[in-house]
Structures are given as C-alpha cells and as structure tokens.
Amino acid sequence: MKLPDAIGNLLHLRYLKIHYYSGDRLPETICNLCNLQILNIAIHFRNELKKLPQGMSKLINLKHLILEEKDFGTRKFKFPREIGRLSSLTKLSHFCVGGKDDSQRCGLGELKYLNHLQGTLKIYGLGNVVDACEAKNAELKKKIGLCDLYLYFSEENVGNHGGRMEIDVSVLNALEPPPGLEILRIGRYRGTTMFPNWMVSLAKLKRLTLTHCENLERLPPLGKLQFLEDLLICGASFPFRKVEP
The missing domain is CATH 3.80.10 (Leucine-rich repeat, LRR (right-handed beta-alpha superhelix))
Known part of the structure; x- marks a missing residue:
C-alpha cells in the first residue's frame, strides 16, 4: 500500500495510522494536513518506510509522532x-x-x-x-x-x-x-x-x-x-x- 498525493487534501484530518506501507517514503503532501494531531506509523518489514517527509515542520498541530518497530x-x-x-x-x-x-x-x-x-x-x-x-x-x-x-x-x-x-x-x-x-x-x-x-x-x-x-x-x-x-x-x-x- 502507498498513500496517494491526494492525502494532502484531507485538511480536517486529525488522526492517521499507517500499517504495511510499501513505499520507502511518505508523500510530501502529507505535510499539508495542518490539523493533524496524531501520526502513527507501524513498520513491519525492513524494506518499508525509510524516511519522514522534509516538510514535517508544517504540521504545527501535531502532538503525537509514533513509529512502531521492534x-x-x-x-x-x-x-x-x-x-x-x-x-x-x-x-x-x-x-x-x-x-x-x-x-x-x-x-x-x-x-x-x-x-x-x-x-x-x-x-x-x-x-x-x-x-x-x-x-x-x-x-x-x-x-x-x-x-x-x-x-x-x-x-x-x-x-x-x-x-x-x-x-x-x-x-x-x-x-x-x-x-x-x-x-x-x-x-x-x-x-x-x-x-x-x-x-x-x-x-x-x-x-x-x-x-x-x-x-x-x-x-x-x-x-x-x-x-x-x-x-x-x-x-x-x-x-x-x-x-x-
């Protein structure tokens, strides 16, 4: 599973949890979610997500940034x-x-x-x-x-x-x-x-x-x-x- 760039259009989204993400990076448009308060990413395999978007600093209302991996x-x-x-x-x-x-x-x-x-x-x-x-x-x-x-x-x-x-x-x-x-x-x-x-x-x-x-x-x-x-x-x-x- 990969997130489409259109995820950035969900401007009222406050909670986002991601499982089994198949890409090595998230779309930069996720940084447009100015009302996002909780971002929870569960990483299950070594070839999954390797970096966070460069524009993360725009998520000014983010309260929880959780990465799950053993x-x-x-x-x-x-x-x-x-x-x-x-x-x-x-x-x-x-x-x-x-x-x-x-x-x-x-x-x-x-x-x-x-x-x-x-x-x-x-x-x-x-x-x-x-x-x-x-x-x-x-x-x-x-x-x-x-x-x-x-x-x-x-x-x-x-x-x-x-x-x-x-x-x-x-x-x-x-x-x-x-x-x-x-x-x-x-x-x-x-x-x-x-x-x-x-x-x-x-x-x-x-x-x-x-x-x-x-x-x-x-x-x-x-x-x-x-x-x-x-x-x-x-x-x-x-x-x-x-x-x-």
Whole structure:
C-alpha cells in the first residue's frame, strides 16, 4: 500500500495510522494536513518506510509522532531537519540523529525546544553526534515529562574506534536527563567508563539497562542510586575492573 498525493487534501484530518506501507517514503503532501494531531506509523518489514517527509515542520498541530518497530536500531531511518519546530509534540517515540555526510542532516539539537515531551523517548544514531556541544543543545534536562529514556549509540564511524570512544564519553556526559527519570537504557556505548556527572542525581531511577557496551570496564556508582530496583547488563566484557563507590 502507498498513500496517494491526494492525502494532502484531507485538511480536517486529525488522526492517521499507517500499517504495511510499501513505499520507502511518505508523500510530501502529507505535510499539508495542518490539523493533524496524531501520526502513527507501524513498520513491519525492513524494506518499508525509510524516511519522514522534509516538510514535517508544517504540521504545527501535531502532538503525537509514533513509529512502531521492534528492531529500530538495526536500520537507518532519516528524520527531517526542522522537526524541532513541532513544539506541540507531547509524544515522540523515536528520534534519529542523521549522519555527518547527509546534507539534510537532522541534528540532535532539533530536540531543544520539544520540552513538552512525555513518557518514553528513544534516541538513535548517537554515534553520529559530532561533539558534546551538539549533545548539550538537546537540553534533555528540561524535558521533565519524560520517565523513560533510551540512548542508542550506533555503529557509525567504526574506523576511528579510539576517537569514537572518547566522543561517546563526552556525549553521554552532555546528555543530562531530567531529574525525575525512572528508566534509563543505554545501548552500543563504546566508552570504557560510564560515570557521567549527572548519574547520581537521578534520585528516582528504578531501572538501568546497559546493552552491548562492549568496552565498558568501570560501572557508575550504583550504590548511590537508592531507588534502583532493576539492573540489566547484556553484551558487556566481563569482569568489570571497577565499580565506582
């Protein structure tokens, strides 16, 4: 199934859910749906949708942008630039940082003004983040409605492995979450240490998951997270040399 360009004529449409879309992109005319409040796209196969329309910033009334896919981290999905103009968003299931060689790159700073986000946010492509300044511009700390955050450091730039390890450490340190966060998940992080200066300030953190952080040698001071109930570490190089006190 593909959506026709005429979809853009449904100017009063407020809810749109798409299943089994056979094209790799949506028609740009979907960005004419100025009253659209919820866009839900279920991606079932790897050859389905690969990018969102460039004109998404025109959907000024959009409140929910939901992408449903189990293996999102294994595919390259493109978000458009200026998606940060959708300041009415309260639900953004996924966000993908574009590659440095992409002329239409969607940077992490697009999240800066999306301060009404609530619930769960999964950020992919953190391996594409240029430096800590870009990460800091996301201002995750101001998104106080978030309770569940997933930070996925992709496998981009594996050729410069040593340099990427250092960048991952600085990027993670700059991605300070809101203090009320309850669930934190980190994947494909390539640093040897994980001790961001904000970790112990997550006083309400209940669950911490670390997946495929293969270079990790030192764990953060988990004993200071007094409300931590669940700890899952998967795909790491055991044993750890040190757990910070």
